[in-house]
Amino acid sequence: MAKDILILGGGVIGLATAFECQNRGHQVTILEIATCGGQASGAAAGMLAPYSEMSEEPDDFFLLSHQSLKEYPEWQQEIKNKSSMDFEYVESGSLYTIFHEAERFPLQTRMEWQNQFGVEASIIEKSELKEMEPALSEEILAALYTPSESHLYSPDYVKALKQACLNTGVQIYEHLKHVEVIGWKNEVHLRSYEDKHFFADHLIICNGAWSKELENSFGIAIPVFPIRGQICSYRTESLIKSLVFSSQGYVVSKGNGSLVCGASEDIAGFNVDVTEKGIKRLERWSKKLLPVLETMETNHKWAGLRPATQDGFPLIGQLSNYNHVQFATGHYRNGILLSPITAKVVADQIDGLKERVPLRSFSPERFS
Ligand SMILES: Cc1cc2nc3c(=O)[nH]c(=O)nc-3n(C[C@H](O)[C@H](O)[C@H](O)COP(=O)(O)OP(=O)(O)OC[C@H]3O[C@@H](n4cnc5c(N)ncnc54)[C@H](O)[C@@H]3O)c2cc1C
Known part of the structure; x- marks a missing residue:
């Protein structure tokens, strides 16, 4: 069933996830306090290099990164097609x-x-x-x-993602004055300081390095x-x-x-x-x-x-008792690389599909 989804944060993770969910028939709105892609995502070198970045034994993080690289050729083509923009994927x-x-x-x-x-x-x-x-x-x-x-040019990749989102019908609000969570246990209700109110069935937290600010709202430890x-x-x-x-x-x-x-x-x-x-x-x-x-x-x-x-792994997944609240944050050095797989596993959960990679190590509640 199509859902109304609010995404908090318009970096590469919020944009990629919005694109994927909207493409699957949901109605997505991104709430961003500054400019989409204007923080970590626009600053990145754009390397898609899971093997050079990790020298340790293969673990769930390796499997996630490995799968994301495999998704890239098709994913980047889709973003190019939907945005009509290039971002030097090589x-x-x-x-x-x-x-x-x-x-x-x-x-x-x-x-x-x-x-x-x-x-x-x-x-x-x-x-x-x-x-x-x-x-x-x-x-x-x-x-x-x-x-x-491989690699791509991150500032252009986030611009293309934003355009692909707009072209598929995602609503984007930028330059909002702070956004706070008013309610989430039943109906999702967010409010910006300009007193704009946003309601939805589903909430996805993608606000990167600022995610810890939400600890009080959700009553869980978010050590990002x-x-x-x-x-x-x-x-x-x-x-x-x-x-x-x-x-x-x-x-x-x-x-x-x-x-x-x-x-x-x-x-x-x-x-x-x-x-x-x-x-x-x-x-x-x-x-x-x-x-x-x-x-x-x-x-x-x-x-x-x-x-x-705290443990170097991102937070990806639903809250156990509140499936309509998901986290996709804490991607540290690999958010550009991990954008396709994050978008897909988050959308899979919303659609009730089987996990394409093991997600157990990324539970957003593991620190609580
Ligand atoms: C120098 C550098 C080089 C890098 N190189 C690479 C690389 O080569 N390859 C790679 O894969 N990764 C790389 N990374 C890592 C990558 O950039 C990050 O993992 C990724 O950008 C994280 O994306 P994000 O969407 O979670 O965060 P961000 O891009 O930071 O987006 C979070 C967004 O949330 C917004 N926000 C915050 N609070 C709120 C709120 N309350 N309400 C609404 N919006 C809010 C912010 O304004 C921001 O736009 C690099 C990072 C840096 C800094």
Whole structure:
């Protein structure tokens, strides 16, 4: 049965979820206190790199990320079709580089468990690496090549998602003055400080790093907190074809002529200023990977707030006694990657469908 759904927060998670639900016949309204995609989502590097981002044993988070990457080719095409906008989705492959022999064993282990999950990955030695990516440093000993990792241009992706939402009939309210939850146990009732009232059958919480503010409203612990990510870019011709990672950061060439280097992690509350220390570290590492940058200056520096959780896993799912309230927040470093799968599993729950990936580890009530 079609439901009236309110989504709190118009970042990549709120937008993707709104699009999916509206597309399945529900009527969705997004409530956003600023601009859709204007926070973490618009600041992201846009890497779709679950294997390079995670070196640990495969767990439910790995399965979620792995499935999301698989959904991407079809998902991004659908967003492009519905929005008539492009966002530079590139199936570039990635190289996880090492500088020391001691890093070889962990690289080998990483490759083996990826292969076990059917992920193509192979170790490329220095001589071959030079042929693949001539701009990379001579100091790099080897790299793990994973052809399926991809990237997109996040600021354009969120614009396209917003347009796809509008074109499918989602209602979007932006620049609302604070939105508070008045009622949720029976009918969902939200109010903004301009005294606008919104009613619905169903509520989805997607307000990223700000989710903790809702603890009192729902009477559960929501340990989501902001981790600042600083990031910068050089204006240069395309120097690399693949996403290039090291243990200290990554570089990625964008179609718009920028080379993005990311990203720091620090705790600064809700402050999104960049610091000299944070950017200098990124510059140092990008120059170590790509010596040609040595004489260049970064021309753009920015920061965003990643929604981190206490155990590193997002909160995705329904409240056990109130199925009409769902959470989709706390995606930390991987919200762009996880946007298709989050949208789909949230919509599946609304439609009463079977879980396509295990969700038990992501229960929004697990901290209460
Ligand atoms: C520097 C950096 C680089 C990153 N790189 C990558 C990457 O390469 N790949 C990747 O997958 N991920 C990356 N990430 C992580 C990714 O950006 C986040 O996981 C993702 O954007 C989270 O999306 P979100 O929609 O939950 O949050 P947000 O984009 O922050 O959206 C939350 C929205 O909720 C709104 N809001 C807050 N409170 C309320 C309220 N009470 N009522 C209504 N609206 C409200 C906010 O204004 C905001 O627009 C990066 C993040 C940073 C900072």
